[in-house]
Amino acid sequence: MEWKGRRQSDNIEDRRGDPSMGGLGQGGGFSFPSGGGMGRRGGGLSIGTIIFLVVLYLIFKAMGIDLLQIMDGGSTGGGGYEQSQSGGSSQAPANDEMTAFVRTVLAETEDTWTGIFKSMGRDYEEPRLVLFSGQTQSACGFASAATGPFYCPSDHKVYLDTAFFQQLSRQFGASGDFAEAYVVAHEVGHHVQNQLGILPKFNEARQRMSEADANKMSVRVELQADCFAGIWGKFTDQKGILDAGDLEEALNAAQQIGDDTLQKRSQGYVVPESFNHGTSAQRVKWFKRGFDSGKLSDCDTFSGPV
Secondary structure (H helix, E strand, O other), rough: OOOOOOOOOOOEEEEEOOOOOOOOOOOOOOEEEEEEEOOOOOOOOHHHHHHHHHHHHHHHHHHHHHHEEEEEEOOOOOOOOOOOOOOOOOOOOOOOOOEEEOOOOOOOHHHHHHHHHHOOOOOOOOOOOEEOOOOOEEEEEEEEHHHHHHHEEEOOEEEEEEHHHHHHHHOOOOOOOHHHHHHHHHHHHHHHHHHOOHHHHHHHOOOOOOOHHHHHHHHHHHHHHHHHHHHHHHHHHOOOOOOOOHHHHHHHHHHOHHHHHHHHHOOOOOHHHHHHOOOOHHHHHHHHHHHHHOOHHOOOOOOOOE
16 A cells, blocks of 8 residues: 555544553443454443442542552453553654554545545544554543454544554454555444444444344444445545555455454354354455445445345
8 A cells, every 4th residue: 555655634642651541431332353342241340349449549549659550560351462562651653654654544534535425415524543552541431452443433533552453463364554454444434334323323222122133233333334444445546556465455354353253263163143243254245345336325234134
């Protein structure tokens, strides 16, 4: 992908190295699968325990002791991945190559979706993208590296720990800059869904659904975000900035992070009723459909089989 020298977005919040980002939240984000995630249920704390812990945290904070920093030295747990870096508070340079790459990809999504929305007689509200390292706080809840990249509809922000790109390559076998760009474009796809009113309707409906039905609907939501990412890919290709093999990088990434592939890799078997992002074949299919068509009308994952 010929991304260097192109416009870079200013809609970036760089929280890497900020020890103050922690706390409690509301839940409800849309995450890119990483083996962990925000969607797990059960094992919660009681309200009384939460209040006690918050009070305890504030007391120690007033004494100059940051419990979050102390606890961050432990494992991320939950089946997620731990960052390869050792402890420390070093902050990544604001203009390092990874930051420049993410800024450029975000700018390309802004150009694509601004144009598409304009053709529909609508204004596109550009999302902000938060770069974090290890942990951060969103309006949808507390996130760690194990959460994976995610979009929070409550604050219209995409959250990305760029260490996920290392995991994408080393653990999932999905390397390449266009594979990484696909991750960003997928999460921006959720923002497009939010702008179109799709996510609010889904969030309202799933309150009345069983967990199994909510998972099935979640699959359709995620596959549409893949299709929207494919639309972005098509418009990017039309600019002549994709290299030979870039499309294959994105399709391989979609293949490697399908629910069935992830479950086989982590536990040796699959549990279809627990799928909430779609199988590898489905993710490849819908990204490719968006890439081939470039039309929103061809990304209707809610009608018929997926």
